[in-house]
Amino acid sequence: MQAGSDQSRNGRSSGSRESLMEVSGSSRSSVAGKREVDLYVRTYITLLQSSGAVSVASLEPAHLTSASSLHAGAEEPEPDFSAFLYSAQRIPQCIASVQHVILGQTLRAFVREGYAEVETWQAVSAPGRRRRWYWNGEEILAAYIASASDLDDLIPSIVAYQFEWNKMNRLLEQQPEITALISLAARGTIPDDVDGTLIREALLLEVADWERLVSVWGASFWTMLNLVATTRKRIDFRMLGGTFLGYGRSTRTWWRPVMNRLADLNMRDRPIYFVSSNTHSIVNTLSGVAT
Numbered sequence: 001m002q003a004g005s006d007q008s009r010n011g012r013s014s015g016s017r018e019s020l021m022e023v024s025g026s027s028r029s030s031v032a033g034k035r036e037v038d039l040y041v042r043t044y045i046t047l048l049q050s051s052g053a054v055s056v057a058s059l060e061p062a063h064l065t066s067a068s069s070l071h072a073g074a075e076e077p078e079p080d081f082s083a084f085l086y087s088a089q090r091i092p093q094c095i096a097s098v099q100h101v102i103l104g105q106t107l108r109a110f111v112r113e114g115y116a117e118v119e120t121w122q123a124v125s126a127p128g129r130r131r132r133w134y135w136n137g138e139e140i141l142a143a144y145i146a147s148a149s150d151l152d153d154l155i156p157s158i159v160a161y162q163f164e165w166n167k168m169n170r171l172l173e174q175q176p177e178i179t180a181l182i183s184l185a186a187r188g189t190i191p192d193d194v195d196g197t198l199i200r201e202a203l204l205l206e207v208a209d210w211e212r213l214v215s216v217w218g219a220s221f222w223t224m225l226n227l228v229a230t231t232r233k234r235i236d237f238r239m240l241g242g243t244f245l246g247y248g249r250s251t252r253t254w255w256r257p258v259m260n261r262l263a264d265l266n267m268r269d270r271p272i273y274f275v276s277s278n279t280h281s282i283v284n285t286l287s288g289v290a291t
Contacts, residue, residue, distance in 0.1 A: 036062075036065050036066045036067065037066050039062055039065065039066070040059075040062040040063060040065070040066040040156075041152065043059060043062040044059055044062075044151065044155045044237075045148075045151070047059075048103070048151070048237060048238075048239035049239070052238070053100065053236040053237065053238045054236060054237045054238070055234065055235075055236045056158060056159050056162045056233075056234075056235045056236065056237070057162075057234070059155065059159050060159060060163060063156065063159045063160070063163070068156065068160075070083060070086055070156075070160070071083040071156075071160045071163075074160070074163060077167075078167075078204040079164050079167045079168050079171075079203060079204060079205065080160075080164055080167075081164075081205060081206075081209040081212075081213070082209075083160045083164055084160070084161065084164035084165070085209075085212060085213070085216060086128075086157075086160070087157040087158070087160045087161035087164070088161060088216060089126065089127050089128030089129075089216070090126050090128045090129040090153065090154075090157045091126050091129075091154075091157055091158060091161060092124035092125060092126050092133050092135065092141065093124075093217070093220065093224070094122075094124055094135045094141060095141060095158070095161065095235075096224055096227050096228075096231075097138070097139065097227070098135070098139055098140065098141040098235060099139040099140075099234060099235060099236070100139055100140045100141070100235070100236055100238065101140075101141050101142075101143065101158065101235060101236070101237050101238070102115065102140060102141070102142045102143070102237075102238050102240060103142075103143050103144075103145045103151075103154075103237060103238065103239045103240060104118075104142065104143075104144060104145065104239075104240040104241075105144070105145055105146070105240075105241075105249065106144075106249055106253060107119065109240040109241050110142065110240060112240070112241065113240045113241070115142065115240075118134050118142050119134060121134035121135055121136045121137070121142065122134065122135045122136075122137055124141075129153065131143055131144065131150070131154075132144040145239075146251065146254075155237070158235060158237075161233075162233040162234075162235050165228060165233045166232055166233055168203055168228050169228055169229065169231065169232050169233070171202060171203055171204065172202065172203070172228065172229040173229075175202050178198060178199055178202040178229075179229045179230070181195050181198070181199055182199060182222065182225050182226050182229045183226055183229070183230075185222040185225070185226070186222045186223050186225070186226035190222070199225075
């Protein structure tokens with residue numbers, strides 16, 4: 001369970017910046033460090049405080065300068081498939097069709113900005129991150145943000161996703177015969193092994209990476225790849241009135257039913273332990289493995 005209680009005074013968990021942008025491996029790694037990471041964080045926090053939408057493209061320079069080890073191949077011409085897959089696991093698959101991501105701390109924030117029906121939209125999820133997401137079935141994806149560290153996870157993930165998507169799009173744009181094969185596959189004419197190899201090589205992917213992508217996208221594989229081939233991603237964000245006080249209200253919203261349940265069980269005076277979304281942390285704590 002994610003909680004506000006483990007955050008530092010500024011609303012961001014103590015390790016969030018380190019996990020956000022671990023520095024290594026990149027061509028910029030010799031000069032990038034905490035200052036560049038802090039610049040990246042300040043950039044998107046400042047831009048999201050404006051009333052308008054913030055394009056992902058406007059964050060790409062700061063993203064590159066931070067030289068994340070999780071996106072070590074950002075400046076390479078071939079796709080950084082590990083970064084793409086890492087990001088894809090933390091965002092609902094419908095992001096492939098989304099152009100606008102709206103972020104809110106409470107339902108009240110969405111209602112105030114004209115999205116009163118947001119919780120009637122399709123509830124979607126991401127395999128690598130628990131978060132409340134709602135998709136309108138078209139171009140808008142809504143996400144509830146419970147803490148500042150949520151932004152440290154979400155923003156770089158979507159920036160890396162768009163960055164690598166557009167790399168693959170540019171590669172396929174230059175090879176119309178490959179794009180035609182992908183289009184046929186999306187309509188049901190699955191390519192044979194020879195044509196499949198041509199498509200994989202056109203994307204500069206190793207066999208193992210190709211197989212991982214097939215596994216992640218499953219039955220939607222060719223439809224998704226066709227979107228990559230035909231669509232340039234231009235996602236933007238909009239924060240709906242986010243404040244640090246809003247994070248406190250958001251925490252109280254989910255804490256209230258927890259307290260009610262504890263009262264039902266006569267356990268309100270018992271200590272409460274919050275476990276992160278990584279369930280192996282329970283084993284680490286109880287077994288002493290981490291120590």
